[in-house]
Amino acid sequence: MRWVLIAALAFIPCGLADVAAAQTTSSVSRGPSGLPLPRFVSLKAERVNMRVGPGKQYAVAWRYMKSGLPLEVIQEYDNWRRVRDSEGDTGWIHGSLLSGTRTVIATPWRNARDARSVITLYSEPRGGADAVAMLQPGVVGRVEACDGAWCELEVRHGDRTLRGFTAQADLWGAYPDEIIE
Template sequence: MGLAIISALPSTAAEPVETGPSGLPLPRFVSLSAGTVNVRVGPGPSYKIKWIFNKRGLPVEIVREYGNWRRVRDSEGEEGWIHRSLLSGKRTALVAPWSDTETVPLLREPSPSADPVAYLQPFVLADVKRCDGAWCAIEGANWQGMVPQRTLWGVYPSETVD
């Protein structure tokens, strides 16, 4: 007699798994469009402020939608609600925010043997220009180059970004 086991594995958020009420995929990465953004405990202005972001362009992951409010997750895994007017579709990423010491080589081309043009410290904020599922072209104010996609928080592991 065979026993059928059905298990629902939790999503690793590697790819969007559903569509939200906005018609956009959930989860998805966006960035902050304002320099000061209140993150609330619930979806509305009457809810308490949980914390405040003070950096325009930081990436956040939208995990839920309710009307004009978006439940977001930051790079440390904390969640709260932000009004959609404070979010942008511009793609940004943080370099290796899980590390205190690991620098990431910024390479001239998408190859482990390519010459480094710089070494990026953890938590460097970068604009994401494109990703092919393995490598991302990123840039900052005075630099640009390629990094392995797995070294960024703000893009999914096998996601392509144009």
């Protein structure tokens, strides 16, 4: 079987960045919505502004240009959600622009220009299985399931949809050892 190299799309900075201390995943609490904090969500819309504060009157820090990008919700205020992206940048997005659909980014911490940084999407949840595709850092996939070690993903490549498995440790958008059904 021949595999495909899938490249990534990114977000566009607008110039401002809100810096925050990292929050650990071990301290899970409930926000005003009743949903756990922190938690992963994805962008519902194609174009989304992340603001420096919880309201439209606040400046835009980032503009995301791709629906489906995963974000981590770390705080809630009214209808606004403070989120962190895969680069560690934080800001506020209106809750109506977020979806509960789980997505992940392939190894965003690796260098996309380094050929060794690609990760393999396998036909089965094991390292020796046939390769379905090679994913460059930043490729976004929809999570079908994760067992704590492997995640089954659906990745769009042009007009094709590819399905396969990759190590959960090579993804941003699923917590270590998290089970997703």
